[in-house]
Amino acid sequence: MTTTIAIAAAIAIGLSTIAPAIGQGLAASKALEGMARQPEVAGEIRTTMILALAFMEALTIYGLVVAIPLVNKL
Amino acid sequence: MVEALGIDIKEMLFAVANFLILIAVLTKFLYKPFLANLENRKQSIQDAFDNAEAVNKRADEKMSAYNKRIANVEQEAREILKDAKMKADRQASQIVDEANEKASLMLQKAEAEIERQKILAVEEAKEQIAMLAVMAAEKIIEKELDASGQTQLIDNILKEAGASGWQN
Amino acid sequence: MIEKLHSIGISNAMITSTVITLILCAVAVIGGRRIESVPSSKLQNALEAGIEKLYRFFEDIMGEYACRRYFPVVATLFIYILVCNYSGLLPMAGHFPGLAAPTSSINFPMGLAVVVFFATQIVGIRESHGPRFFKHLFQPFAFLFPIMLVEQFVRPLSLTLRLYGNVFGEEAVVSSFFDMVPLGLPLPMQALSILMGFVQALVFSLLAAIYIGEAAHTAEHL
Numbered sequence: 001m002t003t004t005i006a007i008a009a010a011i012a013i014g015l016s017t018i019a020p021a022i023g024q025g026l027a028a029s030k031a032l033e034g035m036a037r038q039p040e041v042a043g044e045i046r047t048t049m050i051l052a053l054a055f056m057e058a059l060t061i062y063g064l065v066v067a068i069p070l071v072n073k074l
Numbered sequence: 075m076v077e078a079l080g081i082d083i084k085e086m087l088f089a090v091a092n093f094l095i096l097i098a099v100l101t102k103f104l105y106k107p108f109l110a111n112l113e114n115r116k117q118s119i120q121d122a123f124d125n126a127e128a129v130n131k132r133a134d135e136k137m138s139a140y141n142k143r144i145a146n147v148e149q150e151a152r153e154i155l156k157d158a159k160m161k162a163d164r165q166a167s168q169i170v171d172e173a174n175e176k177a178s179l180m181l182q183k184a185e186a187e188i189e190r191q192k193i194l195a196v197e198e199a200k201e202q203i204a205m206l207a208v209m210a211a212e213k214i215i216e217k218e219l220d221a222s223g224q225t226q227l228i229d230n231i232l233k234e235a236g237a238s239g240w241q242n
Numbered sequence: 243m244i245e246k247l248h249s250i251g252i253s254n255a256m257i258t259s260t261v262i263t264l265i266l267c268a269v270a271v272i273g274g275r276r277i278e279s280v281p282s283s284k285l286q287n288a289l290e291a292g293i294e295k296l297y298r299f300f301e302d303i304m305g306e307y308a309c310r311r312y313f314p315v316v317a318t319l320f321i322y323i324l325v326c327n328y329s330g331l332l333p334m335a336g337h338f339p340g341l342a343a344p345t346s347s348i349n350f351p352m353g354l355a356v357v358v359f360f361a362t363q364i365v366g367i368r369e370s371h372g373p374r375f376f377k378h379l380f381q382p383f384a385f386l387f388p389i390m391l392v393e394q395f396v397r398p399l400s401l402t403l404r405l406y407g408n409v410f411g412e413e414a415v416v417s418s419f420f421d422m423v424p425l426g427l428p429l430p431m432q433a434l435s436i437l438m439g440f441v442q443a444l445v446f447s448l449l450a451a452i453y454i455g456e457a458a459h460t461a462e463h464l
Contacts, residue, residue: 047303047448054445058400061407082349088256089344089353092263096322099267101314103274108293109313111277118279 002074009070016063020056027052203235245339254342255350262325262344296320303448304455312454315361319354320447323405326350327439330413331432345442346413351405355398358450362397366457378460401449408442 031049035042207228214227247257273289281287296317301309304316323345330343344350366375379390412435419428 044302050441050445051448051452054404054441054449057408058404061403061411064407064411065403080348081352082253084251085253085256085347085349086353086356089259089350090357092259093318093322093354093357096263096266097314097318100270100318100321103267103270104289105293105314105317107274107277108290109297111279112290112294115279 005070005073009067009074012063012070013067016060016066020060023056024053027056200235203231207231247340253347254340255344255347257340258329258342259326259344259350262322262329266321266325293317300447300451303451305459308455308458312361312365312458316447316451316454319358319450320443323354323446324440324443327409327443328436330409331435331439343409343413345405345409348402348406348410351409351446352398352402354405354446355401358401358453359394359398361450362453362457365454366460369458370460375457375460397449397453401446405442405446408438412438 027049031045031052034045038045210231211228269289273285276283277286281290297309297313300313300316303309304312326344329341330346332341363375366378367373369375379394380387412431416428416431416435419431
């Protein structure tokens, strides 16, 4: 039982980290491209990028929130 | 889930209370006075700019008025100069005219005088010629010439003396 | 004394957050006590620069009208969360009695998120003069109502979990690094958490500003 819970926690946090990481990488690379091409709107792009990253970050946090109770049950 | 994450209503209320107190205090002591101060400063800078602009405009107006006046003065000076020149020219020509008139008058007088002198001289010459003629007659008489010859001689002499300007 | 507070159910996060509140209040009172049109004190200069920067930032996001009215809420959110995040960087935070980053306990972000949730509804009702505001839940299509309703309640949940998860995760990583190699290894992580603390405070207040600004402008589209 304990092993199953440990594996479940690992999968929860592991999977929920991979996808947002890819998404954040894509978003940041595109945002940087945009900033390099148009430095005059860099401030706006940065704000929007942080916002987008925050939304993706939330997905990871959901995984974390699921993982914490699982780890606590060990 | 609620216990696992450690959710606790008391702590939450604490956070809310702290936050609301902080909003009230910061609004009263920080945001309101500072934003009002920034607004005031912006306003006063704007006012200063407006003021400077108005002063500039007034100065420009004054400047252009002065320029206009200076131009007027120059114009006036030119006119006065022209007037003076014209007057002087007129005077000069008047003086020249007067002088010319005087000169011609003097010339006329001189000519008249000359004429008179000429007449006088002619008269005198005539007298002298008459005297010469008499003297010649006496000489002729001395040489016993006949009367007719004498008369003709005298006439001839007189005629000659009267017609030709021998004293030219 | 701290033991006594603990025994009556006052946690470290509560103590720290109260101390932070008192410190911020003191700074505000000292800074705002004497304001000159031509500032001579460095404190006034710094506060002015910070407040103006925040104001411009939120003005871009919320629009001029909403920012003028609701700037205090979002600015206080930003300042408070920022200071709370950074309090976790203090030496011995989490081990010293009475000192722990308030944002690393889930209740604190949840309290703030609940405040933002209610602030959004109150602003919406106030700006559209009555419960007419809730019509926006039926737009653009009435059958989307359940989704719109769920979205309203997911917002505070996601705000809470994002802030809590980031700060807690950060601290957990730092502490496990500390357990592995106490000297040097936690340092890059802590340097990163300086950036993270700022970004999380920014994101929380940014989202709150977007929600409140949206609620303030909903009245125009009803």
